Amino acid sequence: MIPAARPAVPGAGAVLTGTAYASCHHGEILQGVFLDDRGHRCAGLVTLPMSGPGSRAEFVRRPGSPPEELSVFPADRTKARRAAALALAECAPLCGEAPCGGQVRLTGGIPVGLGMGSSTSDVIAVVRAVADSFSLRLPSETIARLAVRAELACDPLMLDGRPVLFAQREGRVLEVLGPALPPVVVVGCVLGGGAPVDTLSLPVPVHDDEDVRAYERLRALLRRAVVTGDVALLGAVATASARRGQQRLGHAEFDALTDIAEAVGAVGVQIAHSGAVAGLLFDPADARLASRVAGCVRALESTGVPTTRTFTTLPHHHGVSAWTSTSPTRSAGRT
Known part of the structure; x- marks a missing residue:
């Protein structure tokens, strides 16, 4: 006790x-x-x-x-x-x-x-x-x-x-899914111009039995990703969850995020379900990590999606510090 x-x-x-x-x-x-x-x-x-x-x-x-x-x-x-x-x-x-x-x-x-x-x-x-x-x-x-x-x-x-x-x-x-998430490198960005999301004004989601079954399948996949250290599976779960969250949030940039993720070799996309922060997820063990991250930042900025920070869930890995700026300018509104 x-x-x-x-x-x-x-x-x-x-x-x-x-x-x-x-x-x-x-x-x-x-x-x-x-x-x-x-x-x-x-x-x-x-x-x-x-x-x-x-x-x-x-x-x-x-x-x-x-x-x-x-x-x-x-x-x-x-x-x-x-x-x-x-x-x-x-x-x-x-x-x-x-x-x-x-x-x-x-x-x-x-x-x-x-x-x-x-x-x-x-x-x-x-x-x-x-x-x-x-x-x-x-x-x-x-x-x-x-x-x-x-x-x-x-x-x-x-x-x-x-x-x-x-x-x-x-x-x-x-549920405790395991000892630790598979480590990822995240290129952070903000959607909707970074405007705060008033979650209380959003429609209350109504979930039927099929929704619950779908979420339980994602839960089982995430559990497997944690147990096996499968970064790609973690990314797939995050993307699937973000896609389902689109039914409520409706971010205009979502398709652009997923297209960029596929083009630059990210393992997935994650989006805050009660806000505007988002991230493209990368495998820190990828031999082409640095070039993929750089290409991701360029692609996001050229699409008009402001980048915020690149960080990793490990303290130090492959030259990416725990918290570094990817933005050419600094502002109080950036994460």
């Missing part, structure tokens, strides 16, 4: 300031509706991990102040404020204290609205920072529960990086 919480430093005194960090992701490899272990339909997703941008939170706790005196900077991070209140209500009783007020300060460079998990990153960083102010470390299951309450649905950024099929509206793991 994992304890509800445990001291970060056994025997340490109360800590009034807590700090924490949470990473983001690069959209989904797979997202749809799946069956849980009881045979019930459940929305689920598998995210593409990415190092680099993230959210950092600092929480200054003020014991004795009313819980309503809780402020967040930037002030528009309302989900983060809810997360702080929930975390205070969770952590204070564990230390024999009453919930109080305080101040949260968030920093980080995750673009908002592109489907990179910016709100979940904020929420997790805040929950961890509040816990840290009590000298506590909350288990991932508790953080997931609080994150769902704070934002109604969340990404699995609180987990240990293993590829999981995650029920984003329930905050629970449907």
Whole structure:
């Protein structure tokens, strides 16, 4: 059994300031509706991990102040404020204290609205920072529960990086697919000119039995890709999931992405199902990797699709660092 919480430093005194960090992701490899272990339909997703941008939170706790005196900077991070209140209500009783007020300060460079998990990153960083102010470390299951309450649905950024099929509206793991995804090199880009996607304005998908069977087949293929380290199969699953997501998102650039992927020898395409970020996936063991990536960047830019960053899910591989710019210009709107 994992304890509800445990001291970060056994025997340490109360800590009034807590700090924490949470990473983001690069959209989904797979997202749809799946069956849980009881045979019930459940929305689920598998995210593409990415190092680099993230959210950092600092929480200054003020014991004795009313819980309503809780402020967040930037002030528009309302989900983060809810997360702080929930975390205070969770952590204070564990230390024999009453919930109080305080101040949260968030920093980080995750673009908002592109489907990179910016709100979940904020929420997790805040929950961890509040816990840290009590000298506590909350288990991932508790953080997931609080994150769902704070934002109604969340990404699995609180987990240990293993590829999981995650029920984003329930905050629970449907399946651990294996120890690690097959490593890929990703040429990132943004669709729709990089304009944020208002997912709440999109039509709610209705899935029939055939849809569920199709997603379960993709789940089985992704499981096989993880177990065998098959990069090409991973790319095929991502492309199939992105294609099905087109029924809801309708990105005008989708056909161009898949055409470029085929022309330059990418193993597949992945698109955030709740945003505008996308990526062309390459096998890092490909002997022609450098020329393929360069050709991909040229083709995307010539098509009018802005490139963002080329990164790999391995720290260093074949001369591609974990996070490098592929854009000729830098701007705050780029990922």
